[in-house]
Amino acid sequence: MASLQAASDVTEAFDSAARWGRIREALKAEFGPRTFSSWLSELTFVGIDHDTAVLNMPTAFKADWVRSHYVERLRLLWGAGGSPVRNVRIESGVRTVSAVPDAQHIEASEPVVGNPAESASRQQAASDPDAQNAAVLNPRYTFEAFVVGKANELAYGAAKAVAEGGDITFNPLFLHGITGIGKTHLMHAIGWEFRRRDPSAKVVYMSAEKFMCEFLAAMRAKDTLSFKRRLRTADLLLIDDIQFIGGKESTQEEMFHTMNEIIAAERPLVISADRPPQDLDGIEARVRSRLAWGLVADINPAEYELRLNILNEKLTRMGFESNALVSEEVVDFLARKVTGNIRELEGALNRVIAYSKTRGSAIDVATARQVLSSVLRSHSRRVTVDRIQREVAEFYHIKLSDMLSARRARDVARPRQIAMYLAKRLTPRSLPDIGKRFGGRDHTTVMHAVKRIEELRAGDGELSADIERLERIIDC
Numbered sequence: 309m310a311s312l313q314a315a316s317d318v319t320e321a322f323d324s325a326a327r328w329g330r331i332r333e334a335l336k337a338e339f340g341p342r343t344f345s346s347w348l349s350e351l352t353f354v355g356i357d358h359d360t361a362v363l364n365m366p367t368a369f370k371a372d373w374v375r376s377h378y379v380e381r382l383r384l385l386w387g388a389g390g391s392p393v394r395n396v397r398i399e400s401g402v403r404t405v406s407a408v409p410d411a412q413h414i415e416a417s418e419p420v421v422g423n424p425a426e427s428a429s430r431q432q433a434a435s436d437p438d439a440q441n442a443a444v445l446n447p448r449y450t451f452e453a454f455v456v457g458k459a460n461e462l463a464y465g466a467a468k469a470v471a472e473g474g475d476i477t478f479n480p481l482f483l484h485g486i487t488g489i490g491k492t493h494l495m496h497a498i499g500w501e502f503r504r505r506d507p508s509a510k511v512v513y514m515s516a517e518k519f520m521c522e523f524l525a526a527m528r529a530k531d532t533l534s535f536k537r538r539l540r541t542a543d544l545l546l547i548d549d550i551q552f553i554g555g556k557e558s559t560q561e562e563m564f565h566t567m568n569e570i571i572a573a574e575r576p577l578v579i580s581a582d583r584p585p586q587d588l589d590g591i592e593a594r595v596r597s598r599l600a601w602g603l604v605a606d607i608n609p610a611e612y613e614l615r616l617n618i619l620n621e622k623l624t625r626m627g628f629e630s631n632a633l634v635s636e637e638v639v640d641f642l643a644r645k646v647t648g649n650i651r652e653l654e655g656a657l658n659r660v661i662a663y664s665k666t667r668g669s670a671i672d673v674a675t676a677r678q679v680l681s682s683v684l685r686s687h688s689r690r691v692t693v694d695r696i697q698r699e700v701a702e703f704y705h706i707k708l709s710d711m712l713s714a715r716r717a718r719d720v721a722r723p724r725q726i727a728m729y730l731a732k733r734l735t736p737r738s739l740p741d742i743g744k745r746f747g748g749r750d751h752t753t754v755m756h757a758v759k760r761i762e763e764l765r766a767g768d769g770e771l772s773a774d775i776e777r778l779e780r781i782i783d784c
């Protein structure tokens with residue numbers, strides 16, 4: 309690893325590796341053995357690069373997942389206890405040589421971090437299959453902990469209605485919105501409330517990816533019956549991130565029959581995705597139409613006020629009511645500056661808290677700015693495909709969903725091509741990755757769009773000026 313500082317000091321390397329061993333144990337205790345083995349067990353420690361812990365995941369897909377779901381937690385664990393590590397970088401690709409002693413074989417010698425109640429309930433789940441469905445629900449994701457604002461009030465209201473049972477007029481409930489915005493939180497909240505009202509109810513929560521893996525494993529083992537029975541007998545079925553089954557035909561077929569059976573039995577079904585049903589490319593028309601049958605509720609990016617309320621709610625829940633560690637000014641600063649999604653907002657808050665705890669006193673805005681410099685820098689610099697899609701859609705007065713849709717009319721196809729072109733120019737994403745974010749299109753479509761816009765720009769001053777204007781909007 310040329311970019312890494314040489315681990316010349318074996319003791320130092322060993323210390324970091326031992327630390328990684330303890331962090332792995334903490335993660336396992338915190339997230340439970342099942343989540344750990346699905347998402348975190350393959351993560352290996354590569355080395356320390358200045359103030360950054362470098363970790364590796366064998367596949368790009370899982371690396372992406374860890375980046376979007378666990379990196380803040382990893383950063384906090386690495387940075388705890390006065391450690392000089394401030395950042396965590398997740399690389400992908402199979403690594404055969406370890407730059408440091410193999411951390412995975414080092415026993416945890418310090419107490420693990422994690423919620424003991426959660427660990428206990430997970431341990432119980434491991435030996436009690438009936439308890440497993442409840443155990444996958446995150447205890448933090450309740451309605452009480454969900455802050456409502458304009459951006460999510462429709463989804464919240466619908467989720468409450470499902471959870472409270474009674475006579476709902478829609479089924480399924482389809483929740484959609486960009487990553488890190490509260491879809492999973494709401495689904496778990498429905499599960500908790502449903503079970504609170506009827507402790508004997510069978511609540512099944514599953515990510516679509518897990519649905520696929522378990523179904524394919526059951527097919528391979530020629531035992532799909534128990535899989536089918538487990539899902540189809542649910543009193544409440546929650547399927548998260550359904551976009552992942554795009555293109556997987558046998559899984560879609562099974563999903564379709566499962567949905568039909570649950571709906572026909574008038575038992576509630578809740579589905580989530582990163583986009584509305586009609587834009588789920590790679591998913592059969594009959595499945596899409598079934599998904600849109602009930603109520604489709606979107607969750608929009610939080611506005612300033614909601615971001616502020618969420619931060620205050622989190623602080624209260626953590627027992628920081630008196631603002632002893634995080635002042636009102638710092639909360640306001642975070643709400644104004646961290647505008648991406650709620651996961652990022654939480655991450656920034658956790659960093660500020662961790663830093664204040666290390667110092668033993670509240671910090672001011674200037675220090676918060678410093679502590680978050682890498683987050684804020686990457687935030688202001690980081691142009692995302694989502695952001696490009698939003699700005700281009702607004703600029704050309706088309707619907708955001710048309711960026712992902714299959715519509716070929718010129719008035720939407722051209723802005724979509726421009727957005728692809730800008731995604732290639734302004735983000736580090738690869739062509740296949742960009743294609744995936746434009747409704748699962750092939751990389752050749754993106755390549756064609758980039759070429760086409762380059763050609764048009766060369767001969768069309770007006771288009772070229774529009775693109776420059778867009779670049780300025782997106783860049784600021």
Ligand SMILES: Nc1ncnc2c1ncn2[C@@H]1O[C@H](COP(=O)(O)OP(=O)(O)OP(=O)(O)O)[C@@H](O)[C@H]1O
Pocket residue numbers: 376449453454455456460485486487488489490491492493494549582618650651654
């Ligand atoms: N309105 C809210 N109030 C309180 N916390 C929230 C709210 N919205 C999101 N969060 C928090 O933000 C984090 C990310 O939310 P969540 O995991 O539900 O996102 P998601 O939309 O399911 O993302 P993904 O599509 O990546 O799975 C969670 O910790 C959740 O508790």
